[in-house]
Amino acid sequence: METFGPGNTHEVTNQVPQLTGYNLFTSDAALVAAVEREGAGWHRAALERDGAALSSPDVLALGDLANRHTPELMTYSPRGERIDTLEFHPAWHTLLAQLRAAGVHALPFSDPQPGAMVARCAAYLLHSQIESGALCPITMTFASIPVLQREPQLFAALRDQLYTREHDPRDVPLTQKKSMMIGMGMTEKQGGSDVRSNRTHAFASLGSSGSGRGAEYRLVGHKWFFSAPQCDAHLVLARTDDHAGVSCFFVPRFTPDGNRNAVHIQRLKNKLGNRSNASSEVEFFEAYGVMVGDEGRGVPTIIEMANYTRLDCALGSTALMRAALVQAIHHTRHRSAFGRLLAEQPLMRNVLADLSLEAEAATVLVMRLARAFEDSTGTLEERAWRRLITPAAKYWICKRALEFTGEAMEVWGGNGYVEEGPMARFYREAPVNSIWEGSGNVMCLDVLRALEKEPEAAQALLTQWRDVAQHHASPASALPAALDRLLAALAASPDTREAAARRIAQQLVLIAQAVLLVQHAPPVVADAFIATRIADGCGDSGRVYGTLPATLDHAAIVERAFAG
Structure with a gap:
């Protein structure tokens, strides 16, 4: 018989251990495949090292510390001098030092070679899963480089300080x-x-x-x-x-x-x-x-910078989804309810499988976009990926991250809603990428402008997608009809197109993701995605996560997302 005394009222059981010690890179099958496919296989060893290091308890704690101990503004010195300086917790500077060491701030420019943009974006996806705030100045620094390169005299004076992989936190000239x-x-x-x-x-x-x-x-x-x-x-x-x-x-x-x-x-x-x-x-x-x-x-000058930051918004939201997903899957494999592990319960597996589909579709899309950013003067199809799909992806992926992080937090139950765990921070972080660098309406109207300004590039991309759909058996059979629906929307009057801009951007992204999954994902993943996002226009409905057909192999989809 258990004996209770002061301070010993119960035994703590059925609580989930912290998720540590896994490799953020090698555990993500979709990302590993994309790195090789899109030309950055040469960077794999560095990504594996980062992926292992980032899941240590000490590194995971940095994100929590940096967000609990927020920056403080010091307007004046003790002597009354105007200084306008900021004080950060040491965790913030440690995070920035890690990002610079990984080359996230400049890799494609400081070490140009085929696949450098893809390598940089893969590193971005890993580091964003630990903490998002430190990525903001890194993103802006990265995006400023191609603008400053057009000013030879100024850039020559800044080049070494922009490219170095050493972080210098001092507030000095x-x-x-x-x-x-x-x-x-x-x-x-x-x-x-x-x-x-x-x-x-x-x-x-x-x-x-x-x-x-x-x-x-x-x-x-x-x-x-x-x-x-x-x-x-x-x-x-x-x-x-x-x-x-x-x-x-x-x-x-x-x-x-x-x-x-x-x-x-x-x-x-x-x-x-x-x-x-x-x-x-x-x-x-x-x-x-x-x-x-x-x-x-000034606007055309800064737009080049914005194109890169919009890609990073999509990358950041993809990383948030990945981070929330692995936390949700880990939780269900250690938490029991009603006599069974949550991961063994059919409805929970449906939710996790649906989230897994969303995360993989986002990953293949942003990594394909990364390759398109390698060369802005490429083929018509590459121009369309960069100019047309970037704002559409920024709109859709960032929107999906809001609902996604909320659903993943719900998997944790009440523990997900408290600030001691990571889920509440992920949820609060999710809206910023949808707002920053152009809100949803701005992005969707930019999609329409891209369609109008570069119709040949858009047509080349749509033709390429139709060719993929016609030369693949099921599940791609639903894609031609989806393309027809998109073309019908594009043929409407200008006012009608503008009113439908969000639907058009959504259709573009869903078809792009479906095409990529048909080409590069296992059939179980592509089948499920198309059945629930493409077939019969179901992507237009107000579906929630966890509504996959019961006949799909939910367990296989979850296992691919994060192997047990």
Whole structure:
């Protein structure tokens, strides 16, 4: 008979051990196959090393620490000097050091070779499963490189600090630093996504050598969202003339004479998620900046940066889904209810299998997009993947992550809803990628613009998809009809197309995912995906996870997703 006493009222049983000690890379069959298929097999050893290291208890704890101990703004020094500096928990800097060591900030540019973008995106998927906030300044730094490369003199001065794999957390002038990070400053109060309504002004500096590209300016105005204000420089949109449109400026944290630039941080945003990362509101009091790109061409200049950040949004949401999925599967293999492990119960297996399909479809899509980013001057099909599917994927995958993380959290029951575990953080993190770098409507309207501007590329891609569908037996038999429905939607009037833009983007992504799964996934996965997302237009319905046909092999799908 059990004896109870003070502090000993019950035995703790049927609780799930922390998921540690697994390899994030080798346990993901879809990712492993995609790395080889898309040309980054040479990077496999590094990915395996990262995949093993990232699941240690010490590394897993970093994400929790960085989000519980959020950044603090120090506006003034003890002596009353304006410093606008931020203090971070050491976990934040450890995470950034790991990301730089893995080359996530610059790999395709610092070490160009076939498959480098794919290798970098695979590493991004692994590190994003540990903590998302640290990826924000890494993404912006990465996306700024192709923009800055177009300014040879400026880039030559920054190249080594951008490319190095060493993280330097010091808040000092660039001339004293080993490495640097770059942020973005676009959004203003009155405009939001409509950056052409920006009112921040830039005035040519007195005594400087002229105006225009490469000239020095002074910026006066504000930014409502100024991402990662601790970065060593930001790319900022401002207008030089009311009629010239907005231009792009490189605004360093310190001026060339070593003084702090006049970028005053008003406050840090109190955000739902992404709490480890600082987002701020700032004002420019004649802040020093150098024009990047041609005058009045700030939006086209910054759009190139946005294309890369949108890819990273899709990557980040895919990683969140993968992280939530493995936690859910692990939980059900250790938790019993009503006399059986949860993983052995048919309805739970249905839910897990459905989540597994979603995660694999997202993975094959973002890795295919990574290959398309290898060469922007490739074939028509490659142009369509990059220009048309990127905004569609950013829209759809980021939207799906919200429902996905909620469903995975529910698998954990009440334990998933408390902050001591990872599921609540995943859930709070999910909305940001859908909002940042263009909300859902902005992305879907961009899909329509891409269809209108590059019809030949879009047609080439759709023709390629139809060829795949016609040369594969079941499950691809439903794909031609899905393509016909998409073409019918595209043939509608402009107003009708705009009203249906979300449906069109959704159809594009679902067909793209189905084609990739038919080509590269086991039939059990492709069959189930097409049966529930493509056939008879079922992807248009308001389905929830866990509604796969009972006749499918749910256990096999879950085992492929995360082997027991």
